[in-house]
Amino acid sequence: MASIPILEERQAQIHQKGSQPFEMDCGKHSLAGSVSQRACVFCGSRVVLYPIADALHLIHGPIGCAAYTWDIRGALSSGPELHRMSFSTDLRERDVIFGGEKKLAAALDELIDQYKPKAAFVYSTCIVGIIGDDVAAVCRQVEKAKGIPVLPVHSEGFKGTKKDGYKAACDAMAKLVGTGATDKIAPVSINILGEFNIGGEAWLIKKYYEEMGVEVVSIMTGDGRVDEIRRSHGAALNVVQCSGALTFLAEMMEETYGIPYIRASYFGIEDMATALYDVAAHFNDHAEVMARTRAIVRREVGAIMPELERIRKDLDGKRAAVYVGGAFKAFSLIKALRHLGMRVVLVGSQTGNASDYATLQDMCEDGTVILDDANPLELSKYIIEKRADLFIGGVKERPIAFKMGIGFCDHNHERKMPLAGFAGMLQFAREVHTSVTSPVWQFVPARAAAMAAGEETP
Amino acid sequence: MTSALSTEHFTATQNACKLCAPLGAALVFKGIANTVPLLHGSQGCSTYIRRYMISHFKEPLDIACSNFGEDTAIFGGGANIKLAIDNIRRQYDPDLIGVATTCLSETIGDDVPMFIRTYQADHRDEDLPALVHVATPSYQGTHMQGFHGAVRALVSALAEPEPAREPTRVNLFAGMVSPADLRALRTIIASFGLTPVLVPDYSDTLNGPLWTEYQRIPEGGTPVAALRQSGAAAASIECGLVLAGAGETAGTWLHENRNVPLHRLGLPIGIRQTDRFFDCLAALSGRPVPEKYTAQRGRLLDALVDGHKHLNGVRAAIFGEEDLVAGLAGYCGELGIVPVLCATGGGDGRFARTIRRVVPAAQHDRMQILEDVDFVDIEKALADMDVDLLIGHSKGYTMARRLKKPLVRVGFPVHDRVDGSRLAHLGYRGAQQLFDRLANTLIEEKQKSNAVGYTYY
Numbered sequence: 019m020a021s022i023p024i025l026e027e028r029q030a031q032i033h034q035k036g037s038q039p040f041e042m043d044c045g046k047h048s049l050a051g052s053v054s055q056r057a058c059v060f061c062g063s064r065v066v067l068y069p070i071a072d073a074l075h076l077i078h079g080p081i082g083c084a085a086y087t088w089d090i091r092g093a094l095s096s097g098p099e100l101h102r103m104s105f106s107t108d109l110r111e112r113d114v115i116f117g118g119e120k121k122l123a124a125a126l127d128e129l130i131d132q133y134k135p136k137a138a139f140v141y142s143t144c145i146v147g148i149i150g151d152d153v154a155a156v157c158r159q160v161e162k163a164k165g166i167p168v169l170p171v172h173s174e175g176f177k178g179t180k181k182d183g184y185k186a187a188c189d190a191m192a193k194l195v196g197t198g199a200t201d202k203i204a205p206v207s208i209n210i211l212g213e214f215n216i217g218g219e220a221w222l223i224k225k226y227y228e229e230m231g232v233e234v235v236s237i238m239t240g241d242g243r244v245d246e247i248r249r250s251h252g253a254a255l256n257v258v259q260c261s262g263a264l265t266f267l268a269e270m271m272e273e274t275y276g277i278p279y280i281r282a283s284y285f286g287i288e289d290m291a292t293a294l295y296d297v298a299a300h301f302n303d304h305a306e307v308m309a310r311t312r313a314i315v316r317r318e319v320g321a322i323m324p325e326l327e328r329i330r331k332d333l334d335g336k337r338a339a340v341y342v343g344g345a346f347k348a349f350s351l352i353k354a355l356r357h358l359g360m361r362v363v364l365v366g367s368q369t370g371n372a373s374d375y376a377t378l379q380d381m382c383e384d385g386t387v388i389l390d391d392a393n394p395l396e397l398s399k400y401i402i403e404k405r406a407d408l409f410i411g412g413v414k415e416r417p418i419a420f421k422m423g424i425g426f427c428d429h430n431h432e433r434k435m436p437l438a439g440f441a442g443m444l445q446f447a448r449e450v451h452t453s454v455t456s457p458v459w460q461f462v463p464a465r466a467a468a469m470a471a472g473e474e475t476p
Numbered sequence: 477m478t479s480a481l482s483t484e485h486f487t488a489t490q491n492a493c494k495l496c497a498p499l500g501a502a503l504v505f506k507g508i509a510n511t512v513p514l515l516h517g518s519q520g521c522s523t524y525i526r527r528y529m530i531s532h533f534k535e536p537l538d539i540a541c542s543n544f545g546e547d548t549a550i551f552g553g554g555a556n557i558k559l560a561i562d563n564i565r566r567q568y569d570p571d572l573i574g575v576a577t578t579c580l581s582e583t584i585g586d587d588v589p590m591f592i593r594t595y596q597a598d599h600r601d602e603d604l605p606a607l608v609h610v611a612t613p614s615y616q617g618t619h620m621q622g623f624h625g626a627v628r629a630l631v632s633a634l635a636e637p638e639p640a641r642e643p644t645r646v647n648l649f650a651g652m653v654s655p656a657d658l659r660a661l662r663t664i665i666a667s668f669g670l671t672p673v674l675v676p677d678y679s680d681t682l683n684g685p686l687w688t689e690y691q692r693i694p695e696g697g698t699p700v701a702a703l704r705q706s707g708a709a710a711a712s713i714e715c716g717l718v719l720a721g722a723g724e725t726a727g728t729w730l731h732e733n734r735n736v737p738l739h740r741l742g743l744p745i746g747i748r749q750t751d752r753f754f755d756c757l758a759a760l761s762g763r764p765v766p767e768k769y770t771a772q773r774g775r776l777l778d779a780l781v782d783g784h785k786h787l788n789g790v791r792a793a794i795f796g797e798e799d800l801v802a803g804l805a806g807y808c809g810e811l812g813i814v815p816v817l818c819a820t821g822g823g824d825g826r827f828a829r830t831i832r833r834v835v836p837a838a839q840h841d842r843m844q845i846l847e848d849v850d851f852v853d854i855e856k857a858l859a860d861m862d863v864d865l866l867i868g869h870s871k872g873y874t875m876a877r878r879l880k881k882p883l884v885r886v887g888f889p890v891h892d893r894v895d896g897s898r899l900a901h902l903g904y905r906g907a908q909q910l911f912d913r914l915a916n917t918l919i920e921e922k923q924k925s926n927a928v929g930y931t932y933y
Contacts, residue, residue: 022690025563048519050543050556051563058520080579080614081489082496086524089874102874108489109615114583125488144518144580145615148549175518176544176580394538395567398690413527417536421687463688 022399036384042375044390058175062183070242071095074135079143091431136244137167188266200252207233212260215240222439284438286354318440334359336407345370363404423462425453491851494821496614500623505574507676509697517578532889582613639708647712655683668761683897707734716799746807772904788812795868806834823848
C-alpha cells in the first residue's frame with residue numbers, strides 16, 4: 019500500500035500510547051494546507067446558540083455562513099422553531115465598500131417585526147470587522163427600538179479557533195443571564211449546560227432529573243428559550259456537559275452569582291449514572307433525592323441490559339476508532355464501547371486540551387493512536403493500520419470510513435436519535451450493531467482481501 | 477419579476493436558494509485529475525463546504541485551506557498561502573492546486589496572483605504542480621459564478637498557445653451537473669468518434685467505487701495535460717442558456733484567445749435541447765447520431781405518449797440554479813407541465829428572458845419568474861398559487877412539507893436521498909428518468925389521495 023505521508027509539523031499532535039513519552043502539542047491554530055476537520059470561530063458560536071428556538075439568529079456577512087448552517091442539526095424544540103431558519107444580511111459588493119450597518123439595521127428591523135423573537139443574536143462573520151461595521155452599536159440601537167435583547171456575537175471566523183467561538187457565544191448569553199425573575203425556583207434546582215437536545219436527548223435527561231426531585235431551570239441550549247436563560251441564575255447548581263463549550267458561562271455564573279458547577283456526561287451507562295449521582299450528592303441534605311436516583315438508575319439500567327448483552331455478543335473484540343469535536347465525548351465513548359466489548363484503537367478530538375489528552379492516554383490501552391486536530395489523511399492512515407471495524411465521528415469522517423469499507427456511527431449534530439441517557443445507550447448500541455454487522459462488508463475489496471488471508475472473520 | 481435587493485430597501489435573505497462562490501470553484505477543482513482545491517481564507521469555509529458537498533456526494537472530499545488567523549488578516553495571507561501550498565504538496569503530491577479566494581482574503585485585498593508568481597519563482601528548480609487562481613468573493617454572485625469562474629480560470633491559465641489543431645478533440649463545459657450526467661455526456665461525445673475533454677469532470681472523483689488501497693486524491697478527473705491542450709480542440713461546447721449570455725466564460729476565452737469555435741447550447745434537458753446537442757455533435761464529427769441514441773430517443777417518445785395524460789396541465793414550481801431551472805422549464809413545456817413558478821437565488825438579469833424564451837408563449841401569463849430570491853419569497857409566491865408539484869433540490873423540502881406538495885429532487889444538493897450523484901437529468905436517458913420520476917410522483921399522489929385504492933394507473 020502506498021504510504022500516507024504525515025506532515026512533520028503534525029507529528030507532535032499524533033501519539034501512539036506506549037511508544038514514546040506522551041506530550042500532546044494541542045490547542046494550536048490549525049496548520050495551513052493540512053485539511054483540518056475543524057471549523058472556525060463562527061462555527062463554535064453557531065453550534066452553541068443554534069438550539070435557542072425562540073431567538074432570531076441573524077448572520078451578518080455574505081451568504082455562505084448562513085447557507086451552510088441552515089437547519090443542519092437535530093436540535094429539537096418542543097415549541098417555536100425559529101432556530102431552524104437561516105437569516106443572513108447577504109452582503110453584496112457595495113455593502114463591502116460602503117459598509118453593512120444600514121443593511122444590518124434594516125434586516126433586524128424587518129425580521130424582528132416579522133417573527134417576534136424573544137431576543138436576537140447577531141453573528142459577525144469574517145469580513146464584518148474588516149469593513150468596519152460597528153455591530154455592537156447597531157445592536158444597541160435596535161434593542162432600544164424593539165425592546166428585546168439584541169446581542170452581538172463576536173464570531174469572526176479567523177479570530178481564533180472554534181473554542182473562541184464557544185466563548186463568544188457564552189459572552190452573548192451572559193448578557194441574558196440575570197435579567198429574569200427567579201422567584202418560585204426550588205432550592206433543589208439545576209441548569210443543564212452544554213446539552214443541545216439532539217434527537218431529544220435533553221428531554222430524556224431532564225426527565226431523569228425531575229424524577230429525582232430536581233427542578234431544571236434551564237437547558238443551555240437544547241430546546242432553549244430566552245426567558246429560561248434570563249432566569250437561570252436562580253438555579254442552585256450548574257451541570258456542565260461538553261468539553262468547554264459552556265464552561266465559560268458556568269465560570270462566569272459562579273463568579274457573578276456564586277453558583278457552583280460540576281461536570282457531567284450523559285453518554286454511556288457509567289457516565290449517565292454518575293451525572294445523576296453527582297447531582298444527588300450535591301443536594302445531600304435532601305436524602306430522598308439520592309434514594310430516588312438509585313431507583314432510577316436501577317430501573318433504567320435493568321431495562322436496557324438484556325438487549326445490550328445480546329448486542330455485545332456480536333460486537334465483542336471488534337475495533338473502534340473515535341474522532342469527535344470535544345474530548346469529553348471521547349471519554350464517554352471509550353467507556354460505552356467497552357461496555358459493548360469493543361476495543362478503541364484510535365481516539366482523537368478537534369479541541370482537546372493537555373489534561374484531556376492525559377486523561378485519554380490513561381484510559382486507552384497500549385498501541386492506541388491518539389490525535390489532536392487530525393486531518394483526513396491521518397485518520398485514514400490509522401484506521402487502516404489499526405484495522406478498525408467501526409469509526410465514530412461526524413459527516414466529514416463518514417466517507418473516510420466507508421471508502422475503506424469500515425462501519426460508521428454518526429455521533430455529531432446531525433444524528434436524529436438520542437444517543438445520550440440510558441435509553442440512548444441502547445440506541446447507540448443498536449446503531450453500532452447495525453453498521454458493524456451489515457453483510458455488505460464481505461463485498462468490500464479491502465476487507466475481502468483480509469478475510470481471504472484469514473486476518474478477519476466475516 | 478421581483479428582485480429582492482434591486483431597490484434601496486434592504487431586506488434579509490431567509491433560507492437562501494443559493495450557495496457561496498468558493499463552493500462552486502471547489503467543485504470544479506475536484507473535477508481535475510490529481511488536484512487539491514485550496515480556499516484562501518478561514519478554516520470554516522473549507523470545512524462547511526466539505527460538509528455540505530459530502531452530504532450530497534457521499535465521498536471523501538478534501539479541500540485545503542490557508543487557515544487565516546488574526547495576524548493574517550492584518551498582515552495579509554502571503555505567508556499562509558505559501559505554507560498551505562508547501563503542505564499540500566508534501567501530503568498530496570498533486571498535479572494542480574486550485575486556489576479560490578474567500579470573502580475574507582478578497583476584502584483585505586490579498587494579491588493572490590502575485591503570491592502564486594512569487595511561489596513559482598522561489599521554487600523554479602522544482603517540479604511544481606500547476607497553480608491556478610480564481611477570484612471568488614462570495615459577495616459577488618453565487619456558487620454558479622464561482623463554478624464558471626473556475627472553469628474559465630483553468631483554461632485561461634493552462635491552455636497552451638498556438639496548439640496544433642486536433643480535429644476530433646471537443647471541449648465540453650457542461651456546468652454544474654451530476655456525476656451521472658457527466659458520465660453520460662462523455663459517452664455520448666465519444667460515440668461520435670470525438671475525444672471529449674470535460675471541464676470539470678468529477679464523475680469518478682465524486683462518484684467512484686470502494687477503494688482497495690487508500691487514495692490520497694480519488695482517481696479520475698480531467699488530466700492537467702488535457703487542459704493544456706484545450707486550445708487545440710476543434711470546438712468547445714458550453715451548456716446553459718443563461719450562461720450563453722455571459723461575456724466571459726471558458727468558451728469565450730478559448731474562442732477569443734485560441735481561436736476555438738464555440739457552440740453555446742442549452743443544457744441537454746428534454747427533447748429539443750438534447751436534439752440540438754446531438755445535432756451539434758453530428759455536425760462536428762460529420763457522423764450521424766449513433767443508433768443507440770436514436771433508439772433511446774424513440775423509447776423516450778413512446779413513453780411520453782404512453783404517459784402524457786399524467787403530465788399535461790400539471791402545474792409545477794421549479795427552483796434552483798438559473799440554467800438548470802431554464803432547462804427544466806423548457807422540458808416541462810414539452811410535456812405540458814405549466815411551470816407556474818420559476819425561481820432562482822442567483823440573479824444576473826438574463827434568467828427571466830431565458831425562461832420566457834423556452835416556455836411556450838401560451839403559458840406566459842400563468843407563469844411567475846423570480847430572480848435573486850430566497851425560499852421565504854418562493855413560499856410566499858406559492859401561497860397564492862395552485863401547484864401540483866415542486867421540482868428542485870432538497871433544500872426545498874421544508875417548503876414542500878409545509879405546502880404538502882411532492883418534491884421531485886433534481887440538481888444539487890440532494891441531502892435527503894441516497895442517489896444525488898446518480899440522478900440523471902441530461903440526454904435522452906436523463907429525460908427518460910426525469911419523465912418517469914415526474915409521472916410516478918404524480919401517480920403516487922393520486923394513489924395517496926384516492927379513496928378507491930386503484931391498483932392500476
